[in-house]
Every structure is written in structure tokens, then in C-alpha cells.
Amino acid sequence: MTETQNINMIQALNMAIDHAMAADPKVLLLGEEVGDKEEGGIVGVSKGLSTKYGSDRVMSTPISEQAIIGAAIGASLGGYRAIGEIMLMNFTTIAMDMITNHAAKLRFMSGGQTNVPIVIRTMTGSGFSSGGQHSDYLEAWFAHTPGIKVVAPSNPDDAYGLMRAAIEDDDPVLFIENIPGYFAPGPCSFQPVPLGKAKVAREGSDVTIVAHSLMVTYALGAAAELEAAGISAEVVDLRTIAPWDQETVLASAEKTGRVLIVHEAVKEFGIGAEIGSVISEQLWGKLKGPVKRLGGAFCAVPYSKPLEIAFCPQAADIVATVKAMVS
Amino acid sequence: MSNYPKPDAATLLEIYKKAALIKRNDEHVVKQMMAGRLVSPFYSSRGQEIIPSAISVSLRDEDYLSTIYRGTHDMVAKGFPLGIMWAELLGRVTGSCKGKGGPMHLTHPASGCMVTTGVVGSSMPIATGLGWAAKLDGKGCVSVANFGDGASNIGAFHESLNMAALFQLPVIFVCQNNRYAEHTSFANSTRVENISMRAAGYGMPGVTVNGNDADEMFGAAKVAIDRARAGEGPTLIEAMTFRFNGHLIGDAGGYIPKDEMAAAKAADPVPALRARIIADGIASEEQLTALESDFQAQIEAACEAAFAADMPDIAELKRDVFAHDIA
Numbered sequence: 205m206t207e208t209q210n211i212n213m214i215q216a217l218n219m220a221i222d223h224a225m226a227a228d229p230k231v232l233l234l235g236e237e238v239g240d241k242e243e244g245g246i247v248g249v250s251k252g253l254s255t256k257y258g259s260d261r262v263m264s265t266p267i268s269e270q271a272i273i274g275a276a277i278g279a280s281l282g283g284y285r286a287i288g289e290i291m292l293m294n295f296t297t298i299a300m301d302m303i304t305n306h307a308a309k310l311r312f313m314s315g316g317q318t319n320v321p322i323v324i325r326t327m328t329g330s331g332f333s334s335g336g337q338h339s340d341y342l343e344a345w346f347a348h349t350p351g352i353k354v355v356a357p358s359n360p361d362d363a364y365g366l367m368r369a370a371i372e373d374d375d376p377v378l379f380i381e382n383i384p385g386y387f388a389p390g391p392c393s394f395q396p397v398p399l400g401k402a403k404v405a406r407e408g409s410d411v412t413i414v415a416h417s418l419m420v421t422y423a424l425g426a427a428a429e430l431e432a433a434g435i436s437a438e439v440v441d442l443r444t445i446a447p448w449d450q451e452t453v454l455a456s457a458e459k460t461g462r463v464l465i466v467h468e469a470v471k472e473f474g475i476g477a478e479i480g481s482v483i484s485e486q487l488w489g490k491l492k493g494p495v496k497r498l499g500g501a502f503c504a505v506p507y508s509k510p511l512e513i514a515f516c517p518q519a520a521d522i523v524a525t526v527k528a529m530v531s
Numbered sequence: 532m533s534n535y536p537k538p539d540a541a542t543l544l545e546i547y548k549k550a551a552l553i554k555r556n557d558e559h560v561v562k563q564m565m566a567g568r569l570v571s572p573f574y575s576s577r578g579q580e581i582i583p584s585a586i587s588v589s590l591r592d593e594d595y596l597s598t599i600y601r602g603t604h605d606m607v608a609k610g611f612p613l614g615i616m617w618a619e620l621l622g623r624v625t626g627s628c629k630g631k632g633g634p635m636h637l638t639h640p641a642s643g644c645m646v647t648t649g650v651v652g653s654s655m656p657i658a659t660g661l662g663w664a665a666k667l668d669g670k671g672c673v674s675v676a677n678f679g680d681g682a683s684n685i686g687a688f689h690e691s692l693n694m695a696a697l698f699q700l701p702v703i704f705v706c707q708n709n710r711y712a713e714h715t716s717f718a719n720s721t722r723v724e725n726i727s728m729r730a731a732g733y734g735m736p737g738v739t740v741n742g743n744d745a746d747e748m749f750g751a752a753k754v755a756i757d758r759a760r761a762g763e764g765p766t767l768i769e770a771m772t773f774r775f776n777g778h779l780i781g782d783a784g785g786y787i788p789k790d791e792m793a794a795a796k797a798a799d800p801v802p803a804l805r806a807r808i809i810a811d812g813i814a815s816e817e818q819l820t821a822l823e824s825d826f827q828a829q830i831e832a833a834c835e836a837a838f839a840a841d842m843p844d845i846a847e848l849k850r851d852v853f854a855h856d857i858a
Contacts, residue, residue, distance in 0.1 A: 270656050278658060279660040279663045280660070281646065282663075284663075301687075315627065
């Protein structure tokens, strides 16, 4: 395996797909603009792949979300492992029938005769003033659907490892990439990261902050600030949202006795509600206070900068919430 | 259509055998429902038997079939075993899908029956992907997508036909135009005279044939299948037909003019083909009666074996959601 390198998430994902396609001729890639004629994807995750593996395996498609996911499903029923890119997470709405009625359910409805080993890559996140139809985190919709796994890395190392694991997984995986998080370099060890395993990104003793995707970066920033204020925060990076790693989260929650769950998705009916509920059911009596949540405001992601910033939980919000919990 | 290949005597008899089996099988399902032995959302294909019978004589086991909730005719023609089909209709653990799919999700990859969808229009994107897999395999296999006239007004039709044509995938799109989309007539949902006209908009051949005529249906299918096998891309076939039992069993059909229904039933394609086979001396009345008795015995044996089989264990709820059983 390649030696550890300092790369960003775009490079990590590109290399993960490249290595997977080199290792297994059954791995395919399709989506809008994934070919090199179209510059290898809007941020370049697919750069070089169509040249290297040919346009039969790397299919640069028309703007046809249903057909992209449908073709990925069909190819997987035919024995392949297709990575289908839906450019932005909001556009998964156009392919929801293919994703939730078909990809997620075919294994169960066929009694295990067929399965759909596809990866659906998609990017999202506020921060670039993209407004209400280009920024949403919709992970709760998919986590609520039996049969599909949901992954959201927070750094290049996990992006590489989770992508390799997602491609090799025999079930459909929705792979959520954060747009502002694409560009920060970090060490990448090129090791697979198992699905369903969270990571304690920072150890602490007073409070557990559960997060995924960009919110892990914010939580780590908040934890550093809290340490200066004498509060020891443990940060758990979910990495896989569905199925989520109850063992790691519950162990941390029991250790610290306080839990804050942070996600960029709208707070109401978000994954924080499910995780918080399980923590309360499992650890009732062992907690020092109620499980708290921070999430996006209950509105469409706004355009204007101060509104967009206020929409999304920030490190300062995490710091303030934790201080109130501990005091 | 005069230049279409014609089925020889043996092929015509094969088409009749398939159609007769489909007809009797469908009638036996309806009989169980009327007798109160079976409660099921069953979408009878009575009246549409010739279409899949005349197509599937040109198909191989390893060719792919995608069909819809009204699809038992397509699957019986393709070789779906009756025993496990009946057990699935009855929700038994011995069913093809262990009773977890039912009539709308019948699946049997060994005979090429890869997916049955309960969603109008959704067979086409998946069949497109199966066509991609077939093309990559390079073994000359094809993918057949069945759907109705109603599905031709769904966006997935447009995306799939465009993509299949763009990449010259070996897909045969078979629109079984039975003149009603649920309760809405074709004339009240579609401005154009024929669905096949739309093929021109995708750069693929399109043809409208009398789907109830074995010669026309065989010829159009053979040409399309041969084209696909030769790598010359997809074809849209609109097969004109009629359904005798409404949208689903229990539908009183008040929206169908009585004379239209009477005329369709008077032209029942299965007895018509039977009469022709006898008249042409391809088989005698006695030979056909013996065949039909044998079919009836097979169907009744499959039906009664299914009734005698066990229901699935409740533990099945946790199986086949993912590759690994859930806790």
C-alpha cells in the first residue's frame, strides 16, 4: 500500500476509486461530468479515471439522476460494483425512487437472491452561499430507510478508507462528502476503514460530542477552546451514520455522562433525535443531564452570508452549549 | 413489417405453449382469489400473453428481464419456475423470495428474471443498467425492459431511452400498450397516436406492432434482439394489446366501454393462435388438449404444494435487509 501522504479529500477519494478500479475490473463509475472530457467531475474527484479505465467503465452521463442510479443498480444486478455520482445531495431527491424503493429494498424483497453493491457519491454543505437547493444534509431520510448504509467522512484518511470499504461492501452505500471540507489537506494512510465503526477523534472526560462530516472539524475546534476553559470534551466521529456505532457512542456517553450531538442537517427529526433517544433508553440514570442537540435551523439553507452562518451550528455554538451543560 | 422474420412452425407452437401456460396460470390465480383462498394485490395479465411468449422464444436464460407488477406473463414466458412463483404468491417461505416480495417483486435470477417493480416506470432505468452489464460482459446478452403505456409518461422513460441510445446499450424496451393506465385511457393521457413515435426523439428505432399477433410480435422482437446482440443498440417496441381483468382483480372496469371490452375478448389472442395452429396443421386438437391438460396439472400441483408449504419465520424480518443479519 502507498505510504502516508498529506493530501486533501478530493485527492483521497480520487485515489480510493482509482485503487479500487485497478484492483477489481468489476468496479464501474458513472455520473454527470465524471469523464476527463468534462474535466473529471465538478471538483475533480474523477480526474484521470476515464482516461485510465476507458469510457465503458467510466460513463460520463447526461443529467439524468434516475437513470444514473437505475443504471448503477442494473449493472450491480449484473455482477458489477458501480459508483454512481449524484452531483449534489439535493439532487438525490430526483432519484429517490431508485434509491429507496429499489437499491435499498431489492435484497429483502427478493429474499436475498439479488443485492445492490453500489456506492452513491454526493456532495453537500452550507458555506458557499449556494442557497436552499444546493446545500442540504439529508442523511436522516436515508438512515430511515432499511437496506442502505450512510457514510460521511470528516477527513482525507477516513474518506479514502471509507470509500474503499463502501465499494467492497455488498450493500448500497450513500457516501456524503462535505464541500467546504474538500480542500483541507491531512494525512492519508491509504488503509480501509470498516463501515459501522465510529472513531474517538479526541479523548475527554467531561462531555461527549457526537458529530459527523464537517461538524467533527467544528467539534474538535470547540474541544480545543473548551480545554482552555478547563472542560475536557471527547469527540466521537460517527463516520458511518447508518448503521451507527452504538457501542462506541454509548461507551463514551457512559464515561462522560454528558452528550451533545451536532449535525448540520435541520435539528428537527434529524439523526440526533434517534441517537439521543437510544442513549437515553440505554443510559437512563447514568447521565448527568439530558442529551442535547445542535442542528441546522428549521428553514431552507439561506443565501445571505450572516443568515447562512446562523443557520449552521458553529464551533462557538458548540462551546456555549457545552459550557451550559457542564456548569 | 412485411420484411420481419416469421416464426417457423416449431417456433409458433413454442409461442402457443408459453401463451397457453400463462393463460391457464393466470386463470388459476384468479380462481383461487374468487374462491377466497388467496388475498393478494394481483394484476392479471390475461389478454397480454402473446407478447412475452413471442419475445422469449428469441431469448436465452442468461438474457435479462425486468418487469412490473403486471408481469407474471413476462416471467412465465422467460422460464420462471411455477412452483416457487406460486409459493411466493401465497407468501410461503418456499417462495422464490421467501414470501418477502410477493407478486409485485417476483425475482428469479437463474431464469434471468432480475427485477419486478411495483412502481410505474421503474423497470426501465434498471434494465438500462443491466444492458450496460451485458455490454461490458461482451457475451452478446440483452436486457428486456417491460412496461405499460402509462409508464411512457414517466420521466424515467425519457432518461432511460436517452441513456440507452447514447451508449448503444443492448436493451429492448417493450411498451405493452393495453390502452389503460390504471383507469385512464391512453387517449386521455397521451397526445400522440403511438408511443413508438417517441423513439425518433432518442435516436433509436421504434415500431408499433399488434402484440396479440404472434407473427408481428415475434418478428419485431427478433429484429430488436438481433440488433442488440450485434451491438447495434436499443429498440423501442410498442406492442398493442388489451387487459381483460382491469387494473387489478376486483376492478369492476366501469371506465372501459362495454363494446371495447367485448371486442377485445372476442379477439382473445390465445384461442385465436390455438385455432391457427390447428388450421395450419402444426398440431392437432388432441395434441394441444393433451398439452393443456399437462399444463393444468403442473399449475394445480404448484398451487397445492404452495398452500401446503410453511409460512416464513418471523426472524425473516431481520434477514436480507443487509448482507449480514441485523440484531
